[in-house]
Amino acid sequence: MTTIRLHNTATRKKEVFVPLDPANVRMYVCGPTVYDRAHLGNARPVVVFDVLFRVLRHVFGAEHVTYVRNFTDVDDKINATAAATGRDIRAITDETIGWYHADMDALGALRPSQEPRATDYIAQMIAMIADLVARGHAYAAEGHVLFAVESYAAYGALSGRSIEDMIAGARVEVAPYKRNPMDFVLWKPSDDATPGWDSPWGRGRPGWHIECSAMAQELLGASFDIHGGGIDLQFPHHENEIAQSACAHPEGSFARFWLHNEMLLVEGKKMSKSLGNFFTVRDLLDQGVSGEVIRLVLLGTQYGKPMDWTDTRRAEAEATLYRWRGLVTGVAPGADPDAAMVAALADDLNTPLAIARLHEMAKALGQGGGDAACFVASARLLGLLDPGLAGDRVPADVAARIDALIAARMAARQARDFAQADRIRAILTAAGVRVADSGAAATWEPGPDFDAARLDLPA
RNA sequence: GGCGGGUUGGCGGAGAGGUUACGCAGCGGAUUGCAAAUCCGUGAAGACCGGUUCGAUUCCGGUACCCGCCUCCA
Numbered sequence A: 001m002t003t004i005r006l007h008n009t010a011t012r013k014k015e016v017f018v019p020l021d022p023a024n025v026r027m028y029v030c031g032p033t034v035y036d037r038a039h040l041g042n043a044r045p046v047v048v049f050d051v052l053f054r055v056l057r058h059v060f061g062a063e064h065v066t067y068v069r070n071f072t073d074v075d076d077k078i079n080a081t082a083a084a085t086g087r088d089i090r091a092i093t094d095e096t097i098g099w100y101h102a103d104m105d106a107l108g109a110l111r112p113s114q115e116p117r118a119t120d121y122i123a124q125m126i127a128m129i130a131d132l133v134a135r136g137h138a139y140a141a142e143g144h145v146l147f148a149v150e151s152y153a154a155y156g157a158l159s160g161r162s163i164e165d166m167i168a169g170a171r172v173e174v175a176p177y178k179r180n181p182m183d184f185v186l187w188k189p190s191d192d193a194t195p196g197w198d199s200p201w202g203r204g205r206p207g208w209h210i211e212c213s214a215m216a217q218e219l220l221g222a223s224f225d226i227h228g229g230g231i232d233l234q235f236p237h238h239e240n241e242i243a244q245s246a247c248a249h250p251e252g253s254f255a256r257f258w259l260h261n262e263m264l265l266v267e268g269k270k271m272s273k274s275l276g277n278f279f280t281v282r283d284l285l286d287q288g289v290s291g292e293v294i295r296l297v298l299l300g301t302q303y304g305k306p307m308d309w310t311d312t313r314r315a316e317a318e319a320t321l322y323r324w325r326g327l328v329t330g331v332a333p334g335a336d337p338d339a340a341m342v343a344a345l346a347d348d349l350n351t352p353l354a355i356a357r358l359h360e361m362a363k364a365l366g367q368g369g370g371d372a373a374c375f376v377a378s379a380r381l382l383g384l385l386d387p388g389l390a391g392d393r394v395p396a397d398v399a400a401r402i403d404a405l406i407a408a409r410m411a412a413r414q415a416r417d418f419a420q421a422d423r424i425r426a427i428l429t430a431a432g433v434r435v436a437d438s439g440a441a442a443t444w445e446p447g448p449d450f451d452a453a454r455l456d457l458p459a
Numbered sequence B: 001g002g003c004g005g006g007u008u009g010g011c012g013g014a015g016a017g018g019u020u021a022c023g024c025a026g027c028g029g030a031u032u033g034c035a036a037a038u039c040c041g042u043g044a045a046g047a048c049c050g051g052u053u054c055g056a057u058u059c060c061g062g063u064a065c066c067c068g069c070c071u072c073c074a
Helices: A040-060 A076-085 A089-106 A118-134 A163-169 A210-220 A231-248 A281-286 A291-298 A311-327 A339-346 A351-366 A372-381 A396-414 A418-430 A452-456
Strands: A005-008 A013-016 A025-029 A065-069 A138-141 A144-147 A184-189 A204-206 A223-230 A254-261 A264-266 A433-438 A441-446
Touching: A005 A254, A025 A040, A025 A210, A040 A065, A040 A089, A040 A223, A040 A254, A040 A264, A040 A281, A040 A291, A040 A339, A040 A372, A065 A210, A076 A089, A089 A281, A118 A138, A118 A144, A118 A184, A118 A204, A118 A210, A118 A231, A144 A231, A184 A231, A210 A223, A210 A231, A223 A231, A231 A254, A281 A291, A291 A311, A311 A351, A311 A372, A339 A351, A339 A372, A351 A372, A396 A418, A396 A433, A396 A441, A396 A452, A418 A433, A418 A452
Parallel strands: A025 A065, A025 A223, A223 A254
Antiparallel strands: A005 A013, A138 A144, A144 A184, A184 A204, A433 A441
16 A cells, blocks of 8 residues: 655644544545635645645545535625625625635545534534533633633644743733633623624624534544644644644544645745735636636645745746647556555645656657556546536537637638638737647647637638 | 745756656757748756764755745745
8 A cells, every 4th residue: 555644833843644433534625715816825825735635535435525615605704805895794704605615626626525604513612612611721701701821731742832932022912811822712791783693702703713623523533644724824823723622532543644734925925815915716717717727826835835836837837738638538447556656645735746747658659658546547637637627618619619710720721721711810919829730730729818709800 | 933845957857875757948050932830869966063974965964045834825
């Protein structure tokens, strides 16, 4: 069996991954707060952990892996959006979840095994909070319930900082009812205009971190294998999750492996909501950048390193996929992916090395050798060269018109009327259609700047 | 200030204490009505200063610079 090694943030080391139960490998990844379109930075963990999901399925069997990714549909940002627009909260979150699915599907990400919504687990959150209070790890104060960080000796272990260090940073919310400035909210009161649920502490709503602890416990148990997310969640989100879960379920180990992807940069700066330097996955798709291209670019950097999105890389990925698809038209995937590529992925998801291996295989194919079926199977393990990702960006009637122009041009070429052939090419090129001659045949595909409207220019 | 990550050829980006990464771009060639694609060949690196070693880009220490977290964030 393939040996998987993963860099565990909790130990800061690369460790051999041995699941608690090989018949049920369990992974939890923090999903989106659903109040807006996913930006490209949000897409990185989705694609990264999708690859891990695929690798785990490959190694342990598809039916032996459970992947949970939550939707946070209770949050003050959502409340703010609702208040600002007058729209119903459920309508906002339902719509946003629909967008999220559509956009992540376009990136070729498999749907997780389960996608729980926080609002369906309020009862479990309240139960966990009550349990933490009973165990002396949390206390109620002025309608709030707070987690007492000093009650958990290992607090700060994940992010490598002590409570004293954190307080020295001193940018925590000052609240008189906190016993320690680092204590964080498990439950907070809601006024009449704010969504709330009845609880032993009055009508209120959960704090940010408790949902993941409650849902992971409910769906994966007190001990599971992998917890993933962006490195910016390491503190405080994951630190707090650990504190809650470890104290509520001391019998369990919570997540054994913590995996964190580094940030996505734009012009060298982190893409983030607060900086406002973000664009959405939908923006790119609407510009004609296929989800598969986005995916290949995202996988071009190992997940543990920051990656810069650039237009150059987008163009390179486009050219690469064009060539690869041309090599394997009509080829069905073989039974097994390339061993060297699997080894690269098993070594802490070294996707750049895996892609390099694909390049080598493609080169062999271009030279007339190689194993096309194995190449396709290998690419599929990365979620690439999937028929569903090819993208039909050209409506059938437009495609028919292009086909007619291609045929007319072919006729002109065969009549050696090259002036006419070039005129037709110019029309197609102007509309962003790439035309490629190969002997007696010609193929075409929409380029990134494809615009059907310009096909109507006079010949 | 505390904690963490990084610095590889023109660009992107890996592995390995000693032997070609890989891709893009460039250059030379093949092919081509034109163009694209494709194929062949090819130059180019390891921030800086020390140390360990027969030998370091790879290990250790220091310096500089960059980035992230400590506040909603993937």
